[in-house]
Structure formats: C-alpha cells, structure tokens
Amino acid sequence: MNDKPRSTRSVRPGVNSSAMFLREAFDSFRDVGAVAPSSISLARAMTAPVTRFDGPRTVLEVGAGTGPITTALLDRLSPTDRLDVVETNPRFAARLRELTRDAHRFGGPRTHVHESRIELIKNDIRYDAIVSGLPFTNFAPSTVRDILTRYDELLTGGGCLTYFAYRGTRRLRSVTASRESVRRHRQVEELLTEYRQRFTVDCKTIWANLPPALVWELSREVLPNPAPSDPQVNA
Numbered sequence: 001m002n003d004k005p006r007s008t009r010s011v012r013p014g015v016n017s018s019a020m021f022l023r024e025a026f027d028s029f030r031d032v033g034a035v036a037p038s039s040i041s042l043a044r045a046m047t048a049p050v051t052r053f054d055g056p057r058t059v060l061e062v063g064a065g066t067g068p069i070t071t072a073l074l075d076r077l078s079p080t081d082r083l084d085v086v087e088t089n090p091r092f093a094a095r096l097r098e099l100t101r102d103a104h105r106f107g108g109p110r111t112h113v114h115e116s117r118i119e120l121i122k123n124d125i126r127y128d129a130i131v132s133g134l135p136f137t138n139f140a141p142s143t144v145r146d147i148l149t150r151y152d153e154l155l156t157g158g159g160c161l162t163y164f165a166y167r168g169t170r171r172l173r174s175v176t177a178s179r180e181s182v183r184r185h186r187q188v189e190e191l192l193t194e195y196r197q198r199f200t201v202d203c204k205t206i207w208a209n210l211p212p213a214l215v216w217e218l219s220r221e222v223l224p225n226p227a228p229s230d231p232q233v234n235a
Contacts, residue, residue, distance in 0.1 A: 037065055037066050037068045038065070038068045038069055038133065038164075038209065038213075039068070039206070039208055039209040039210065040068070040072075040208075041206050041208040041209060042068075042069075042164065042206045042208075042209040042213055042215070043068045043069045043071065043072035044072055045162075045204065045206050045215045046069050046072070046131050046133075046162050046164060046215060047069060047072040047073050047076055047131060047162075049129050049160040049162055049217060049219075050073065050076050050077065050128070050129045050131075051076055052160070053128045053129065055078055055080050055081055056078075056080040056081050056082070057077065057078075057080075057081040057082070057109075057128050057129070058081070058082045058084075058125055058126065058127045058128050058129075058156075059073060059077065059081065059082070059083050059084070059109070059127060059128065059129045059130075059131065060083075060084045060086070060127040060129070060130045060131070060154060061073060061083065061084070061085045061086065061130075061131045061132075061133070062086045062118045062130065062131070062132045062133065062134055062147075063086070063087065063132060063133035063134035063135075064085045064086070064087045064092065064096055064133060065087070065089075065092055065133060066092060066095055066096075067092075067095060067096050067099045067100075069131060069133055070083075070085055070096060070099060070100065071099070073109075073131065074100065074103050074108045074109070074111075075108075077108060077109035078107070078108075078109065079104060079107060079108070079109065079110070080109075081109035081110070082109055082110050082111075082112075082125075083100075083103075083108075083109040083110070083111045083112070084111075084112050084114060084125070084127075085100065085111065085112070085113045085114065086114045086116060086117075086118050086121065087113065087114075087115060088115065088116065088117055090115060093113055093114075093115040096113045097113045100113060118147060118150050118151075119146050119147060119150050125154070126154060126155070126156045126159075127154050127155060127156060127159060128156055128158075128159050128160070129159060129160050129161075129162070130151055130154065130155055130159070130160075130161045130162070131162050131163075132147075132151070132161065132162065132163040133163070133164070134147065134163070136163070136165070136188050136192060137165065137184075137185045137188045137189065139188065140184065141184065141187045141188050141191055144188050144191055144192070145191060148191075148192075148195050155220055156220075157220060157221075157222045158219075158220060158221070158222035159219075159220050160217060160218065160219045160220070161199070161217075161218040161220075162215060162216065162217050162218070163215075163216050164206075164213045164214060164215045164216065165213065165214050165216070166211045166212070166213050166214075167205065167211060167212045167213065167214055195218075196216070196218060198218075198220075199218035199219055199220055200218070200219040200220075200221065201216065201217070201218055201219075202216075202217040202219075203215065203216050203217070
C-alpha cells in the first residue's frame with residue numbers, strides 16, 4: 001500500500017471544476033452523464049483496488065471528467081507506477097493535463113493524458129487496474145460492447161475493472177424518458193450483467209454522492225500455467 005509522505009498540493013483540481021463540469025453537462029449530457037463530479041467517497045471506492053497490486057503498477061482511467069478520480073489515483077500511486085488517463089472532451093482533457101503535469105515531480109506516477117475514445121487508442125500496455133467513469137447507459141449497446149471488448153484486451157490476468165452506475169436511473173427513465181431511451185437503458189444493463197459473469201464481482205453503494213452510486217468491482221482470475229506434459233505419456 002502506498003504510504004509515502006509527499007505533497008499533492010500542486011496536483012489538486014481547482015475550485016471551479018464543478019462549474020466547468022456543470023457547463024459541459026448541459027452542453028453534452030449524453031457524453032458527460034452527470035450534473036456533478038464524483039464525490040471524494042466515490043473516488044476513493046473506485047480507486048481502492050489499485051492498492052492491492054505490487055509495483056510497478058499500470059493503471060488506466062477512462063472518462064476522467066474534471067479529475068476527482070484522477071486525483072485519488074495520484075494519491076495512491078508511486079513514481080514507479082504508470083497512469084494513463086483517457087478523456088474525449090477537449091476542455092476536460094486540457095484540465096487533466098494541468099492537473100497531472102507536475103504529478104511525477106511531487107512523488108506521483110508517470111502520467112499520460114489521451115484526448116481520444118478508448119476504442120481508438122492503440123498500445124501494447126496491459127493494465128493491472130482499469131477505472132471507468134463512462135456513463136454506459138447513455139450509450140448505444142453497440143458502443144458499450146466495443147468499450148468492454150477493449151477493456152478485455154487491455155486488462156491483465158488477475159487485473160481489476162471498476163465502474164459505477166447511479167442508483168434509480170432505470171426507474172427515473174421509465175417515467176421521464178422516451179421509449180427508445182428506456183429500451184436502450186435496459187439493453188445496456190443486460191449487456192453489463194452478461195459481462196460481469198466472466199469475473200469475480202463485488203458491489204457496494206456509495207450514498208455520499210450526488211446521486212448515490214453503485215460501484216462495481218470486477219476481478220479477473222489468474223489462469224494457472226498448464227502443467228508440462230509427461231514425455232512418457234506421449235511416447
């Protein structure tokens with residue numbers, strides 16, 4: 001676990017991050033998926049699994065927004081670790097670059113901010129932990145399927161994926177949204193339910209968030225190496 005003494009004063013998000021988040025949410029709610037940044041409690045729950053891995057660690061954050069979860073990751077990671085942050089919104093991405101610019105100098109991880117969709121990023125890195133802040137139920141099922149496929153490709157054996165979903169959204173949509181939106185929401189939830197069956201799953205509610213959120217933690221088992229064959233058996 002990371003217990004190194006260091007200052008993170010220079011990598012904290014600014015006080016106007018909530019205003020920026022709200023403005024971007026009104027401009028593009030489908031991509032942002034919320035009207036307030038993640039709370040400290042939610043950020044801590046989302047990033048807790050990274051402490052279970054020995055260093056050097058590789059961590060991927062997708063859909064970072066204004067950076068509350070990024071900040072929690074910077075506090076948990078060490079100079080030998082690597083953090084890749086993916087964000088499609090150009091204004092959020094610019095803020096994330098500012099947030100992480102001096103992280104390594106202050107004892108944090110080597111950090112790279114990618115202004116792109118995760119499906120379009122090509123690299124050979126495999127990640128111990130993936131922290132996803134994407135609003136899955138706002139996306140088309142085909143898009144969610146592509147994202148989950150990419151997560152599968154990027155997650156190491158024994159790795160962990162965390163994501164969250166707001167409580168009560170299906171019920172709210174059923175009375176406020178179009179029939180098409182309700183159907184899309186249901187299809188995405190069914191897709192996520194099927195996807196979770198591949199993992200060891202833990203789930204908990206974070207009430208200290210607006211709105212309250214369910215944090216899903218999906219742990220991939222390490223497959224044992226196949227036993228060497230006995231030459232006499234195959235003779």
